[in-house]
Amino acid sequence: MKRISRLFSRLALFSALAAGTLAYSGCGYVNYLIPLNPTSSKGRTLDHAAWDGLLKKYVDDQGMVNYKGVRQDSAALNSYLKTLSDNLPAKQASADEKLAFWLNAYNAFTVQRIIRSYPVKSIKELGGDKIFVNTVWDQDFIPLGGKRYTLNDIEHRIIRKQFDDNRIHYALVCAAMSCPRLRNEAYVGTRVQEQLADQGRDFINNSQKNDLSPANKPTLSAIYSFYPKDFAKNGSTSIQDAVNRYAKQKIDPNATLSYKEYDWSLNEQ
Template sequence: MTRVSRLISRLTLFGGLAATTLAQTGCGYVGYLIPLNPTSSNGRPLDHAAWDGLLKKYVDDQGMVNYKGVRQDSAALNSYLKTLSDNLPVREASADEKLAYWINAYNAFTVQRIIRSYPVKSIKDLGGDKIFVNTVWDQDFISLGGKRYTLNDIEHRIIRKQFDDNRIHYALVCAAMSCPRLRNEAFVGARVQEQLADQGRDFINNPQKNDLTPANKPTLSAIYSFYPGDFEKNGSTSIQDAVNRYADKKIDPSAKISYKEYNWSLNEQ
């Protein structure tokens, strides 16, 4: 279990698993270490226009969501998710097309999970507290290609395993105030690299997410503490280096970092 425990510390959404949590969950999280690669041989490329329309209609420039409106328009959301389910990424699709598909799927199914239980104060209220066992992210409510998946499956077994790009942490939105802003347009393969860069600039330079001053003692989003290993690859050598990739005000390469408390309140307009 020692090696697995080290690996799971890189997966956790909450900054590492305490010993008491490990005692409660046992080895229930081991499945999340196994990669997944759902694809189709006969699916059709998606333009994600339906999701794009919903985002433009119900998400403002700050990434805040009108969940009441989405709930009233749930038929449109469910129709888009059915299209995703019926059209897994084709095997021959480019990596960018696949990445756009999975980011959109994660965000859209998260919104669906919220409106199914709306009104709600926090997404964390929708599940238990045993990480990788019974939280809302462990519920297999997602139907894709005839199989059931969880949000953790999409993030940890698909996106983080297939795409070596730490900028996905600026794009995946778990319906909380401390998350990156929900982009009010769909991700698309032709522009996903540009969109990820824009998400990175927006997130890093947002003072509500990151305090970059003083440069030698910045206070960063807890997201960086959730996935420290991810920010030491993909062209970055450290968290400081990953931040400076898009920071308007650079932090010291050897800065002593502290982290903000994560606000799990719903990202609602």
């Protein structure tokens, strides 16, 4: 009886510890399941020209960033971000205009977060290690429309919820070497579909990101393992199918997949 009593006591203690862990980390996670749709009734269409100019000036064709240069030009970046903060997408704006806004916002605020703490070797140095709780992506440093948001808010609660397009994972750049290249032009509503397709072709066919041979056992970017369900919907039936959408060298539809180790070192020139 004593052994049974001790067993139940240990089970109760384990349950309490597990509940405590969930209470600590679960709230942040559950938050990211709730969609957001920040808009403005007076919003205007932005041309994103200021961000476009910064990208052309400080990002090369491989998506590598001159963070020292951006830091010296931080007033221009901050001015653009203030424009975003004061001009949320209009409610009546097209889906493509809204998508371009949020892609630019995510990438531009990521760059700002880097230069605020520069020099750094990795963006992961800027926060804790509890995902959806205290990482750099959980810091509410982004002022938009009078409220504060996190990078995870923009990615998971806005972009992934509103725009059923797995190609957004080729456009959102987290300042790491294994990320897709930071495009050296701003996303614009009139061309965002074309730009996403170009990002997909560039990412999938980049041998540093994906090794598509042998066709029956390719080694892909870990991004596909991060979001497997995203790559099996909206026009794609599987990760393999999503890859073959833009791959020059096709992989087998039933290929056995493995994934590269993610390199979180800074994407710096």
